[in-house]
Amino acid sequence: MRTETAVPLDQITQPAAHARADRAASQVFVEREFLLDPFSLRAQFDWKVARKGLSAVVQPGLTTGGVPAIFRSSPEQIFTHEIMIDLLNQVRKAARTRLHASHASTPQIAAFQEGSHTWVEQDATVAPWRYMYFLGPRHGTPSMVVTISMREAIFKWFAGLTRTSSATTCVASNDLILYRSTAVQSLRSEAATNILNDQILVFSGWLW
Amino acid sequence: MGLLEAPLVEEALPSCEFFPVGLDRAKRTLSFARIGPEIYNSAAFLVPRQADMGKKAYIFNIDDLLLHARRNPWPTARIHYILISAFCCSTLLARYLDQLGTVLVLKEPGIIAQLGILKHAHSDLTPNLERSEWKEMATLSLNLMSRVFPAQQSVIAKPSDFGNLLGEDLLMHDLRSRILLLSVPLRTFILSVLKSPRRRNWVRGRAKFWHKNVARTFGLEDVNLARMNDAARSAYIWIVTNCLWMALRRHAYDGRVLTMNGDFISANPSAALHTLLSFFDIQVQNEDIQRVVESDASSHHSKRPSEKYSAEDRSLDLSDWERSYGREASEAVEWARTFAAGVGLGIGEGPFAELSRAHAN
Numbered sequence: 380m381r382t383e384t385a386v387p388l389d390q391i392t393q394p395a396a397h398a399r400a401d402r403a404a405s406q407v408f409v410e411r412e413f414l415l416d417p418f419s420l421r422a423q424f425d426w427k428v429a430r431k432g433l434s435a436v437v438q439p440g441l442t443t444g445g446v447p448a449i450f451r452s453s454p455e456q457i458f459t460h461e462i463m464i465d466l467l468n469q470v471r472k473a474a475r476t477r478l479h480a481s482h483a484s485t486p487q488i489a490a491f492q493e494g495s496h497t498w499v500e501q502d503a504t505v506a507p508w509r510y511m512y513f514l515g516p517r518h519g520t521p522s523m524v525v526t527i528s529m530r531e532a533i534f535k536w537f538a539g540l541t542r543t544s545s546a547t548t549c550v551a552s553n554d555l556i557l558y559r560s561t562a563v564q565s566l567r568s569e570a571a572t573n574i575l576n577d578q579i580l581v582f583s584g585w586l587w
Numbered sequence: 588m589g590l591l592e593a594p595l596v597e598e599a600l601p602s603c604e605f606f607p608v609g610l611d612r613a614k615r616t617l618s619f620a621r622i623g624p625e626i627y628n629s630a631a632f633l634v635p636r637q638a639d640m641g642k643k644a645y646i647f648n649i650d651d652l653l654l655h656a657r658r659n660p661w662p663t664a665r666i667h668y669i670l671i672s673a674f675c676c677s678t679l680l681a682r683y684l685d686q687l688g689t690v691l692v693l694k695e696p697g698i699i700a701q702l703g704i705l706k707h708a709h710s711d712l713t714p715n716l717e718r719s720e721w722k723e724m725a726t727l728s729l730n731l732m733s734r735v736f737p738a739q740q741s742v743i744a745k746p747s748d749f750g751n752l753l754g755e756d757l758l759m760h761d762l763r764s765r766i767l768l769l770s771v772p773l774r775t776f777i778l779s780v781l782k783s784p785r786r787r788n789w790v791r792g793r794a795k796f797w798h799k800n801v802a803r804t805f806g807l808e809d810v811n812l813a814r815m816n817d818a819a820r821s822a823y824i825w826i827v828t829n830c831l832w833m834a835l836r837r838h839a840y841d842g843r844v845l846t847m848n849g850d851f852i853s854a855n856p857s858a859a860l861h862t863l864l865s866f867f868d869i870q871v872q873n874e875d876i877q878r879v880v881e882s883d884a885s886s887h888h889s890k891r892p893s894e895k896y897s898a899e900d901r902s903l904d905l906s907d908w909e910r911s912y913g914r915e916a917s918e919a920v921e922w923a924r925t926f927a928a929g930v931g932l933g934i935g936e937g938p939f940a941e942l943s944r945a946h947a948n
Contacts, residue, residue: 460646464614467648471615481716482650505657585654 406559407527407546408477413555414469418517420462424580425516427457437490450490454582457488466582470510470555474586477557478508486512486582491523495567506585509560514580515552521579522551524567527558552579560585596651601661603691603734605645607698608635610724612705617652617727619645624736627692628685631678631890632747634697652727663733664691665763667867669745670754670835672770672828674779674786675849675938678889680769681745683852683860686879690869691735693744698728703752707800725753729760741869748793748824751831752801758840765867768832770938771849773825773923777916778908780821787817794820797827805830806930818912818919826927829940836942848938853898856880 414420427436436457437450454463467483474480484506515521526547550556558564566581599605605619606627620640630638671677684692702725709717732744746753758764771779780786794812802808807827812820835844845866852859857880864871888896909916924934933941 464616464648467615467650481720482653483648484654485648485651506654587654 406529406562407548408557409548409550410473410477410555410557411551412553413473413512414466414553417514417553420458420466421514421517421580423458423462424514437488440489449496452488452490454485454488466512470512470584470586473555474508474510474557478586480508480586482506482585482587483510484585486510486584489581489583491566491578491581495565506560506587508557508586509562510555510557510582510584510586511564512555512582513550513552514582515578522549523579524549525556526565526567527556527562528565529559529562557586594645596647596655597659599645599647600652600655600659600731601734603736606633606640606696607728607731608633608640608644610649610698610701610705610728612708612720612724615649616646617649619647621645629892630694632695632697633693634695649724649727653723656727656730661730661734663730663761664735664739664741665868666729666733666742666744666761667765667767668750668757669743669767669769670751670832671745671748672776672825672849672938673748674776675769675771676852676889677745677769677849679856679884680849680852680859680863681743682884682889682892683856683879683882684743686882686884687869687871687875688738689740689871691739691742693732693742693746695747696732696744699732699744699746699753700749702728703746703749704800706752706756725756726760729757733761741867743867748828751828754832754835758835758843765843765845766835767863767866768835768844768846768939769849769852770825770828770846772936772938773822773934774916774920774936775850775905776825777818777821777919778905778912781818781912781915782904782908790817790820790824793824797824801827801831805833809929810926816915816919818915819922822919822923823926826923826930826932826940829927829932830930832939833942836939846939850938853901 424436437452440449440451463485467485470483471481474483511525513523524547526545528543528545530541530543548556594605599619604621604623606622607617608620609618610616611618620635621643622638622640626638626640627633630640632638633640635644669677669680678694681692681694684690702721705724706721733742735742744750750757754766757766770776780790794815798808798810798812802810805827807823807830810823812823815823836846838844845863847859847863857876860876860879864876883892886895886897888894920934927934927940931943933943935941
């Protein structure tokens with residue numbers, strides 16, 4: 380497992396913007412090749428889809444131009460209890476080292492067809508961090524570009540005045556990213572295929 | 588119980604139909620059984636192996652529960668505790684309280700015992716993290732104990748003797764809570780153990796546990812359990828229990844701790860209930876207490892409700908046990924007097940050890 384911080388956007392040229400992007404990047408951590416054996420997790424998803432059919436496993440979520448773009452599911456519909464416990468324990472371990480956080484909520488699962496998606500997941504949670512784990516198919520290494528946008532207060536004493544800074548990183552299967560829960564993420568799939576179970580599944584939850 | 592997918596967290600957390608039965612610290616899961624009021628009422632022990640708690644276990648990630656509890660805290664009823672020495676008529680007392688109908692009685696909830704054991708167990712976490720993790724599990728679990736059915740206003744939890752490991756934590760968790768310490772004189776305790784092979788087995792296991800986990804804290808490690816008979820082991824457990832209660836008795840927490848002789852419950856249940864309910868601030872009518880005392884609880888065995896058993900039967904039993912095991916018990920009491928004096932406790936005829944001046948201040 381390798382750890383990186385996210386790469387700032389290339390197109391930002393102004394020094395102040397650079398500084399903001401650096402700050403944003405320093406709050407996004409990427410753990411490459413996160414699980415030792417990601418394929419047993421993937422195999423359970425593929426097996427479930429093969430056995431029950433896609434529509435029984437994931438439900439259409441957000442739509443783009445009338446076509447479902449994001450499919451959502453909860454882990455208990457797909458995975459065994461044990462494999463989820465193991466995943467969560469690994470996420471907690473990474474969060475403890477990186478963020479001094481030791482709690483991880485059970486993830487929601489999303490799958491994407493194609494194109495670019497802004498997937499807004501802010502709510503009134505008290506958890507300060509989020510995680511996203513990316514799981515691709517066994518064969519091939521599909522990748523996804525993730526942009527994390529963070530809003531920060533310009534003046535500490537005036538919370539109402541904020542500006543947005545972004546960090547972008549390219550993730551592949553079996554990568555985990557950790558970032559501030561106040562951020563908004565957008566994901567752009569680079570996979571060429573429209574077949575859902577060949578694409579990246581994203582596991583997303585809270586950390587504190 | 589088989590494993591099944593869990594219902595939604597928001598469905599399970601506010602409802603006391605989902606009763607927590609097992610904490611797994613390594614997996615960070617909490618499992619629940621789904622039980623109705625009749626099981627709360629009929630079970631002598633709220634643990635899956637001892638009560639009909641259904642075949643399904645609903646297992647949740649503890650962090651999901653913590654997150655939901657933070658965002659949507661549920662109203663908690665006032666909860667009081669009965670901490671016991673074991674073999675002190677506590678199940679009989681719980682049966683009486685069950686009959687009131689306005690109080691949810693939790694008889695030996697396994698989760699409180701587990702919290703007690705976990706408090707002394709060690710994981711690979713740092714001591715600080717371990718402590719804070721334990722504390723949040725304890726807060727969650729005790730809040731889960733404080734849910735009631737619509738007709739009920741408060742909860743009385745009677746954990747097993749492992750609950751004695753949590754005394755002060757229970758008072759700190761909810762400032763409205765009060766604790767009854769329930770015990771019997773040492774001699775009665777020993778005789779109650781010796782009469783039954785099952786209880787003798789229990790004593791052997793418990794003595795080992797206390798010796799391994801808490802004896803050093805109180806200076807009670809200097810015994811050779813392997814060379815002690817069951818009577819002496821029983822006396823050892825009774826002394827450990829009194830040491831665990833020492834802080835509660837010493838500080839008394841502004842009148843939030845009451846002590847009671849378990850024999851009082853079988854001898855004069857009406858007076859015992861009046862004293863206890865007034866201490867717990869639970870409003871009842873005299874007629875309610877009369878009804879409860881005249882119910883089947885008085886005339887049937889508290890752990891085996893199908894068997895007839897009364898206060899007179901218990902008194903006859905005690906005389907029988909005295910005849911059969913009196914000499915063994917006397918020797919154990921003598922040994923206990925010397926041993927307890929070493930840690931500043933006196934043993935008289937009463938249900939509790941006498942605190943020395945040093946302990947009392």
